[in-house]
Amino acid sequence: MELSEPLAVVTATHWIPEYRQKPADLEPSRRPADPGYTALAVSESCSGPELAVLAGRVALTAAGWDGADVGLLLYAWSHYQGHDFWSPAHFVAAGVGANSALPLGIQQMCNGGAAAVQAAATFLRGDPRCRRALVGTGDRFAEPGFHRWTGDYGVAYGDAGTAVLLSTEPDARPRLWLHAIATVAAPQLEAMTRGDDPAAPAPRWLRGAVDVRTTKKAFLRTLPRNRYAEIERAKLTEVITTALADAGLTGDDPRLARVILPRFHADALDSGYRPLVAELTPADTVDFGRDTGHLGAGDLAAGLADLLDQHLLAPGEYALVLSAGVGFSWSCAVVSRPVPTERGGDST
Numbered sequence: 001m002e003l004s005e006p007l008a009v010v011t012a013t014h015w016i017p018e019y020r021q022k023p024a025d026l027e028p029s030r031r032p033a034d035p036g037y038t039a040l041a042v043s044e045s046c047s048g049p050e051l052a053v054l055a056g057r058v059a060l061t062a063a064g065w066d067g068a069d070v071g072l073l074l075y076a077w078s079h080y081q082g083h084d085f086w087s088p089a090h091f092v093a094a095g096v097g098a099n100s101a102l103p104l105g106i107q108q109m110c111n112g113g114a115a116a117v118q119a120a121a122t123f124l125r126g127d128p129r130c131r132r133a134l135v136g137t138g139d140r141f142a143e144p145g146f147h148r149w150t151g152d153y154g155v156a157y158g159d160a161g162t163a164v165l166l167s168t169e170p171d172a173r174p175r176l177w178l179h180a181i182a183t184v185a186a187p188q189l190e191a192m193t194r195g196d197d198p199a200a201p202a203p204r205w206l207r208g209a210v211d212v213r214t215t216k217k218a219f220l221r222t223l224p225r226n227r228y229a230e231i232e233r234a235k236l237t238e239v240i241t242t243a244l245a246d247a248g249l250t251g252d253d254p255r256l257a258r259v260i261l262p263r264f265h266a267d268a269l270d271s272g273y274r275p276l277v278a279e280l281t282p283a284d285t286v287d288f289g290r291d292t293g294h295l296g297a298g299d300l301a302a303g304l305a306d307l308l309d310q311h312l313l314a315p316g317e318y319a320l321v322l323s324a325g326v327g328f329s330w331s332c333a334v335v336s337r338p339v340p341t342e343r344g345g346d347s348t
Contacts, residue, residue, distance in 0.1 A: 001181050002246035007121055008174035009335060010063045010165040012304035015055035016292055017043045017159055023149070032149050032156070036265035040148055040293035041158035043140045047082035048296075049075075051161030052138030053095030059163035060096060063173075065132065067097025072133040074104050074120050076112025078296040078325065079139050079146060079157075079210075080203070092136050101134070109193075111183070111325030112297035113137040117164060117333065118181045124168045135164040139296030145209055148293065152212040154268040158293025162301035175308055176335040179318075180246035184239045185329040186231050191219045193326045233276060235330050240280055240320065243332035249318065251281035255336070258312055258319040260303040263289025273322070283320070286312065299323050300333060313337035 020039035023031050043051060052075060060067055073096075075089035082088075089103035108115035113135065120133040141148040141157040148157040166178070195215030200206050207214075220228065241251075249256060259277050261269055266287075274285055288306045289295075295302050300323035306312075313319055314337065321333040 001118055001121060003121060003178065003180060004125065006177035006179050007124065008167045008172035009176035009178050009304065010167050010172055011059050011175055012164045012301055012308060013055050013059040013062065013162065014298065014302040014305045015051050015058065015161040016041045017046070019044060020291060026149065030150065034267065035149070035156070036267055037156050037290055037293055039291045040156055041160060043159040046140065048077055048079065048138030048140045048161065049081055049088040049091045050138070051140065051159065052092045052136040052163065053161070055161035055163040056092060056096040056134055056136050059134070059165050063165050065165065068100055070098040070101045070132050070134050071130040072120060072123050073098050073101040073136065074106055074116040074133065075136045076106040076108060076116040076297040077137060077139055078110045078112060079141055084203070088138070092138070096134065098134060108329060109325040109327055110294070110296055110299065111323050111327070111329045111331055113162065114181065114183065114300040114323040114331030114333065115329070117300065118183060118331070120166050121178065121181065124166060131167060131169050133166045135166065135301065137162045137296065137298040137301055139298060141296070145204060147209055151210055153216055154265045155294045156265065158295055160292065160295040160298050160302060162295070162298040162305065164301045164304060174338055176304065177338060179334045179336060180243050181331060181333040182239050182243035182246060183329055183331040184235050184242070185327065186235055187327070189228070189231065189328040192216055192328065195219055229272065232272060236273070236276055237280065239330045239332045240277070243320065243334050247334035249334065253318070255316060255318050256281055256283045256320070257314070257317040258307070259283050259285045260307060260319060260321040261285055261287045262299045262322050262324055263287070263292060263294040266290070300331065304335065315339040
């Protein structure tokens with residue numbers, strides 16, 4: 001998505017539980033052979049939407065916003081939200097005091113946060129009456145319904161809520177500028193998390209826990225060897241080059257300083273993402289996920305938050321923030337840190 005002018009990212013925050021579960025904490029029979037992470041963030045009580053409310057409140061306070069002034073609230077998630085027949089987006093809106101906002105749920109699995117940012121940008125640029133948006137995510141991968149370490153291949157799952165505040169107000173004080181966000185999809189891979197299972201009448205009807213490994217095995221048996229890797233490589237190349245072009249950049253632009261990777265297993269990053277990124281840009285790759293795990297729909301927003309918290313961009317420098325999710329879809333956001341002379345830019 002090429003923006004006619006940059007969009008203000010007023011702030012980005014995450015609420016990640018303090019408790020970290022390490023492989024050594026697991027029963028020997030349940031420890032993964034190759035963990036890929038030092039620890040996973042585990043919420044011992046809060047649901048995904050509750051984590052999102054906590055992150056949203058922090059973001060609003062940091063920005064000096066009142067929830068009542070938020071016109072749009074987009075909320076994304078990838079796993080069970082705590083109730084069977086319910087709108088978590090409305091819960092999050094009420095929880096942050098955004099009772100005049102339009103709450104919309106975005107179900108794009110683990111790429112949901114990126115899809116929500118892209119949708120919010122479309123709303124903000126398309127409706128002059130909507131000037132402030134909150135994009136939130138929340139996921140909790142709790143036992144017994146989800147085995148966070150061993151329920152999937154290529155990723156282990158941590159819990160978190162995130163919030164990104166976007167604005168088109170002339171006096172907005174952005175901590176980042178959003179220059180472009182691109183998304184590409186490969187719907188032919190949708191059966192990766194369906195396998196050959198029949199449609200069930202209720203959640204977890206066929207199995208007591210989510211079992212992505214079984215569905216992936218079933219689906220991959222139908223593909224030629226290495227076909228998935230070929231598709232992923234082509235789509236990642238497309239989404240990164242498209243986002244760069246939409247932002248008016250090239251991969252060798254000296255202002256491009258960082259590439260924030262999704263919080264996937266170390267092997268998945270080392271074998272796929274890092275080599276490809278290195279072909280497209282010399283910018284440094286950054287992996288924030290080793291002691292949190294993959295945060296469901298929250299990887300892109302959490303990447304923005306850590307990019308800010310760790311002061312990884314100098315004024316005028318750019319970063320790419322990557323996200324992906326089953327379905328499949330891949331996203332790439334292009335952001336920069338404002339320079340002191342830019343309108344309302346954050347110089348901290």
